[in-house]
Amino acid sequence: MTAEVRVVGRKRYLYIDARDWPTGASVADYPEAMFRVVAELMKQDADVVVVTDVYDHVYDEGATDVLREIAQAAKMLRSEGFWSFSVVEKIGKGCDRVLRNENVWVVRTSHDLWMSDPMKAYIEVLKKIREVREKKKAVPERLKECFERYEKVLLKMKTIMDATKVIAKTREYMLQMKELPTGRGIYRTLLPVQIKPAFLGSGIITGLAEELELVDSYTLEGGVEVLIYQDPSSVEMLYYLQAPEFTLPPDHYFVLEKAKELVAKYTPASSLLTSRSFARKQFEEMYRSTVVDVARRFKVSLSGEEVELISSILARYTVGYGILELFFLDRKITDIYLDAPLGTKPIYIVHSQYGQCRTNIVYSEEEARNFISKLRSMSGRPFDEAHPVLDYDLPDLHVRVAVIGPPLSPDGIAFAFRLLQPTPWTLPQFISVRMLNPLAAGFLSFLVDSQATMLISGSRGAGKTSLMTSLILEIPQNQRILVQEDTLEIPVEEMRKVGFHIQRLKTRSPIGGGSAGELPPEDALRTALRLGDSAIVIGEVRSREALVLYEAMRVGAAGNVVMGTIHGDSAYSVWDRVVNDLGVPTTSFKATDIVVVNAPIRFAGSLKRHRRTVSITEVLKHWKSDPYEEGGFLDLMLYSADADELQLMEDNVRNSELLAKISRLRGIGYEEIWKEIRARADEKEMVVRLADEFNVPELMEARYYVPVHNRFLLLKERYLEEFGEVDYGKLLKELEDWTKETIVRGILAGKGKE
Ligand SMILES: Nc1ncnc2c1ncn2[C@@H]1O[C@H](COP(=O)(O)OP(=O)(O)OP(=O)(O)O)[C@@H](O)[C@H]1O
Ligand SMILES: [Mg+2]
Structure with a gap:
């Protein structure tokens, strides 16, 4: 039998190889297994015992403690030496005759039996004590002393055993039930074991503390259950996976x-x-x-x-x-x-x-x-x-x-x-989780439709890619879209299904090498620019493609909408990254119209973080070297923690060069622009409201929301053609009726069939 102690962290794990044991490895079930484990613990101490055959039996610290005590008691019983032949002989003249067989009994009980079935050993000792007391009364005076001495030995054995947990539990049972359950079932409750196939390797961490509070549970596809616990002693929650x-x-x-x-x-x-x-x-x-x-x-x-x-x-x-x-x-x-x-x-x-x-x-x-x-x-x-x-x-x-x-x-x-999310996020969905409010959503939607150049920034995991994905959905479907990524995150497949024309380019990752044939991002982008007029979406701007991109934008070769995500926690840090890290000339940065910043916000007193869009900032064009010092950034919307939403900076908005430019290019006045922005906001808010009212959250998903938005654009065109202007109040009413009658009804009907 091989056994070894391995130290992991502060714990000593005693691994015992049970593959060639004649019985199974379960200590509770098999006396022989318990004997072997106790014998091993007499040789080396440990905090956790792992017995391995085809699976690992892990006895955590509590269970191992029970076993260690049995081992310690076994050592003491042995060192007392009261079972040796000579002891019995020394007890007194003539005692050897009456006590001869007892010697064997003591050895068996305090060694073999104690180590493999301590409860039974204890019961045997109790029985023996009673028996010896009876006999003492019956024997002639000269032999009484023999039994008296023997009784002392037995009482000593009992004392040693009494000090262990396993016997404390035994006594509890006996008091309660007057007799012990037959079989070894009782050891299972004393020696809880975690069993896992040895080959799985991944271990389960045992010992769910009782004070954990269950806060949520749900079932995954295939029936696997997930339990979420709050541990009062820790800021983290516990995610408990019940893997079959x-x-x-x-x-x-x-x-x-x-x-x-x-x-x-x-x-x-x-x-x-x-x-x-x-x-x-x-x-x-x-x-x-x-x-x-x-x-x-x-x-x-x-x-x-x-x-x-x-x-x-x-x-x-x-x-x-x-x-x-x-x-x-x-x-x-x-x-x-x-x-x-x-x-x-x-x-x-x-x-x-x-x-x-x-x-x-x-x-x-x-x-x-x-x-x-x-x-x-x-x-x-x-x-x-x-x-x-x-x-x-x-x-x-x-x-x-x-x-x-x-x-x-x-x-x-x-x-x-x-x-990654297999389906794209949509603006209504973001509104419903309060990432941004309807006005900000309407504003961004309008900017996308007006072919603004946008960088979406934020810290890691702040929701940059997700927000950009939702903005791609705001691009009119008659435009071709080029999506360039090194890791495929944007759910292009889903977007094609809802009607977008997307050409995807996969580039070599700037970190971690790349497989043969993948182009570096700057080469891919040069190619992309030659593929003709399209909206350009860069998954993440992080290396030399930035140079190509800004050069193209500067000379007006980048075509329509340009969007990308970039790390940075403010408009200024985005400029700093683009110019100082990626080497784009500072004045070229002016080709960026808008920088959107997302951030995880932690509300006072709460450990939970919520993702929020915290600013929508315009990059003005008059500055020369440092946009921050020269007032080159104009915040159009800013997050207010009190209100927990983005607020329009009305004065700034009036000074927006971008809106002025759009107004010029489109030939529409400032009023018209804001009517349209508000209408886009109302459109999205309406989708959120109907989703809630009819209990159809699907309505906010791309597959249903995109048709609604297409309808919005269609109605807008129709109004313009017929009346030369758009009555957004009427348009929205019409859109809502249509949405209820066709889309919502369709979803509900589909559900009814299920
Ligand atoms: N407002 C939100 N509420 C809840 N989950 C969100 C929200 N926005 C994004 N997520 C989710 O957060 C995760 C990270 O989002 P995303 O990939 O968009 O972040 P990122 O800023 O692009 O991250 P990276 O820095 O890794 O590129 C995704 O699983 C996404 O679905
Ligand atoms: Mg990302």
């Missing part, structure tokens, strides 16, 4: 493990198929028959559902992404962080409702290595000491992963996953 692989009964694990050994032979090590692909389904199919075979061979009876479950777990851990796949199912998660060193800390996630949460899952280094090798073969990119960064989009899953390794991350490999 951690709660299978042991014999099902056994089948899982055996089946895995078999399928490993015919599953190529590098294959990785997403949870949705056709091939993945085929693998699951194939695994099902293996699972059935294994179960039959080992006489484990499984229902059809159980076979299905085991096969899907098997597929997840062979050709899938393991435990991470379950996290990927939860689209309320926006980010997943696996920090180095792996295996010591739980996985962290960012939840769209609850912010950063600790999870109950630990990702092991071994699992990480597997994942990396799969990533390498899928992406065709290197990942080693010379290339310590790998950026990649996991196919079909709408997940972007960034991996860093040594020497950049000296503590080992670390991962960050971003779960």
Whole structure:
């Protein structure tokens, strides 16, 4: 038997290999297993015991404490030496004859029996004491002393045993129920165990403290349950994933493990198929028959559902992404962080409702290595000491992963996953979560339609890409759109489905190398500009494409709308980044019309962060070198924390050069402009209101909102043609009726059929 102590953090883990034990590894179930574990604990001390066969049996600190006490008592019982032959002989003349067999009994009870079934050993001792007292009365005077001495030995044994938790519990039971339950069931309650397949690697963190308060729970696709707890002693919430692989009964694990050994032979090590692909389904199919075979061979009876479950777990851990796949199912998660060193800390996630949460899952280094090798073969990119960064989009899953390794991350490999929204955000949706108010939405919509050049900025995860996506939806559909990205985040597919003409360009990532054939972003952009008149959307402006872009904008070659996201927390820091980091000449920056800034706002007294658009700023054109010092920024809307919304800076707006220019180009007056902005605001507000009124949140999704907005533009055209001007009051009334009659009714009818 091999056993070793490994220190992880401050804890000593005693790993005991139980693969060649004749019995199972469960200490509660098998006397032999308990004996072996206690014997090991007599040799080396530990805080946590892990017994491993096909699965790991993890005895947390509480359970290990119970076992340690048994081991300590066993040592004391031995050192007392009162079972040795000589002791019995020394007790007194003639005692050896009456007590001879007792010697064997004492040895067995205080050693073998105590270490494998302490409760039974204790009961035996109690019985023996009673028996000895009876006998003492019955024997002739000269032998009384023998039994008296023996009784003392037994009482000593009892004292040692009494001091342990396991016996304290036994006494409690005896008092309560007058007799002990038969079998070893009682040990299960004393020695709670976490069982997980050894191959899974990812461990569960056990021991949910009782004071945790359940704040939310929901079920993911496939029936996996998620529980969100508030821990009063911590600022983070706990995200508890009830993964089925951690709660299978042991014999099902056994089948899982055996089946895995078999399928490993015919599953190529590098294959990785997403949870949705056709091939993945085929693998699951194939695994099902293996699972059935294994179960039959080992006489484990499984229902059809159980076979299905085991096969899907098997597929997840062979050709899938393991435990991470379950996290990927939860689209309320926006980010997943696996920090180095792996295996010591739980996985962290960012939840769209609850912010950063600790999870109950630990990702092991071994699992990480597997994942990396799969990533390498899928992406065709290197990942080693010379290339310590790998950026990649996991196919079909709408997940972007960034991996860093040594020497950049000296503590080992670390991962960050971003779960992308498969459908684009819309302005009504942003209004409904208070990211911005209807007026700001109407304003931005108007600016997009007026072909303004916009940079959307903010800190990491502030909602830049999401806001830009919602603004793309405001581009009239008769325009062609070029979307250039290094990681594919913008849900182009969904946008095409609702009628947009989008040409997508994927460029080489400036970090983490790139696969052959991918153009660097500046070359791609030059090509894009030659593809003709289109709106240009740059996923993230972060390297030399900025030069090309600004040059094109300066000479008017960039065509219509130009939009991009960029890191920065104010208009000034965006200018600083563009000019000082990316090397664009400062006067070229004037080609930017508008800088929108998003930020996570933390309200007083709350730990939750809310994303908000905090400013819409115009870049004026009169300054020469530093727009901040020379008054080159004009805030058109600014966030007010008191009101928790963006407020129009009326005086500034009157000085807007951009609005003046639009007014000139379109031949419409200032009044008209504001009528249109307000109408666009009302349009979006109407969608939010109807969604609420008819309980159809879908109405705010792109697939329903875009037709409404198209209708808005159509009606506007029609009014202009017929009357030379637009009566927005009438238009909106007409639009609302139409929306209710066709779209809302359609959604409700669709629901009725379900
Ligand atoms: N107002 C909002 N309310 C709730 N969730 C939001 C909001 N805006 C964006 N999100 C979500 O937050 C996550 C991050 O958003 P997004 O990718 O747009 O941020 P980003 O600023 O572009 O991040 P990065 O700096 O990584 O480029 C996404 O999952 C998105 O769906
Ligand atoms: Mg982004």
